[in-house]
Amino acid sequence: MSAEITSPTPIQLAEPATASASVAAMQSVVRRQRIQDWFFHKITMVFALTVLFVLVGIIISLINGAMPALSEFGPGFITTVEWDPVNDKYGAAIAIVGTLASAGIALLIAFPVSFGIALFLTEVCPVWLRRPLGTAVELLAGVPSIIYGMWGMFVFAPMFSEFVQPLLKTTFGSLPLIGALFKGPTMGIGILTAGLILAVMIIPFIASVMRDVFEIVPAVLKESAYGLGCTRWEVVRKIVLPYTKTGVVGGVMLGLGRALGETMAVTFVIGNANKLPTSLFSPGNSIASTLANEFAEASTKLHVSSLFALGLILFVITLIVLSAAKLMLMGLSRKEGVK
């Protein structure tokens, strides 16, 4: 009986020999892949770090270029109201006031309009119309800045000076406090016009951020409000807005960051006067428009360095505003939960 037990087949005896060879082959493949993955990680990391290096490089080169002016004028540079290339005396106050005033006006106007557009696109609009209208708003964002400048200077400003500005002057010019803002010759170009053009430019950015955050609101919350008999307006005011508060503020600050840095549109319509603006109708200068106008022809070292100092101030302000915007938007997406 015991003779009928068959011994293990020859194939089984031969397997350990090929098994170790295949294990070795597999190990070499894995080792090769691990090296490839390491290279992949390092190469892509180097390219990703270029953006960081560029940011650091910008800050360093701006500080470097601004050093002569800053050491000559000191920290008072920011508050000095003077820009005199002939006598080589410079101060940033005029440009800063122009930048902040035009961006502030732009925000005041763009915020309600963007809110209206975002509200329309998320709640009111029929679904088949959503895509084309959304694309139309985003096309506004795609129009280059210089085109806004040309439209502003050749079409908008003449119309503005002929029809709207006299109306504003007669309506508001005689009021006690804010009347001073509406005095002055109605030339069409100036701080107010620059603010209005900037408003049209930043509306698509703010509207698209608002639209994204409005869509994040859980339908359950809105539906329970509707179930209680709220009108659509009440749902937006009492449910959607409080839920997306941080996102809305983030979007507004993103728009502000854009408005601060806009160059060509502002250069065409702000009037390019190196004087402090006294009313909404007076011409002024923004940091970006000063740079655009004067950099290519700046002759003295102090002039060039003061322009670099202006660029540094603009970059720092924009950096702070955009970082704050990004932090707020990140806070909102964390609220969404892990996707």
Add this chain to the structure above:
Amino acid sequence: MIQVKNPVYRRRLLVHRIGMALSVSAMALGVFALLWILATLLINGFSALSANLFLADTPAPSTDGGGLRNAIVGSLMMVGLSTAVSTPIGILAGIYLAEYGEENKVAQLTRFVTDIMLSAPSIVIGLFVYAMYVANVKHFSGFAGSLALSLIAIPVVVRTTDNMLKLVPNSLLEAAYALGAPRWKVSMMVRLRAVKAGVITGVLLAVARVSGETAPLLFTALNNQFFSTDMNQPLSNLPVVIYLYAMSPYDNWRELAWGGALLVTFSVLALNILSRTVFAQKAPK
């Protein structure tokens, strides 16, 4: 409609109706602004559209006629070079952020900085390239202009690539890993391939963005009155020519400025629409 007599509800309904009307008018205002700008361009720029626009060079002051040939060619060259440079850098950086971005702080910082650079003032980028490159070689050049445009385009490509790559579902990646693929193959050949169209959209949007940028070119490439294909010298380009000619006293210069503005705007809008329709990325399943 049900007639409601309750005065409180009627007031609420009125507030709602006013709000909705304001919202519709805000939308109408936005669309009106877009149509107004496009109409302005068509009305003023149409007369400049002729074969001469593409065949003749920019005219000297007080000379009649002329075209925009050198500006168009210069712009195409600079945008082309900047696209060639920024696309690989942007895509590889976007791959890094999507692959390793959740794991370490450096990647998160890079994503943060990229989003900030996306909205940073372009004139400051021009200043940077001037300080780093132009001031050192002591002349303006098309290369400097391309460099400035690349620095503006890179964050756009990085962000779009990153967002697109994150859309690929984990199940697809896990299936690839289960088959024994190394990480780089899963990333390049599975993940990237799934969102090819979206990445192309990102590149097209970057091209659209840099085609219209004027400020960074003002102190890097400057302008050239004559036809030139030398990238190492000041190179003519559409945006700066439009800027210089728009505010000039000569009629034919202003007409050329409008023609150039028409060209730039409609190419940018065409690129935007193209990327939304032909290259529209459907979420990979």
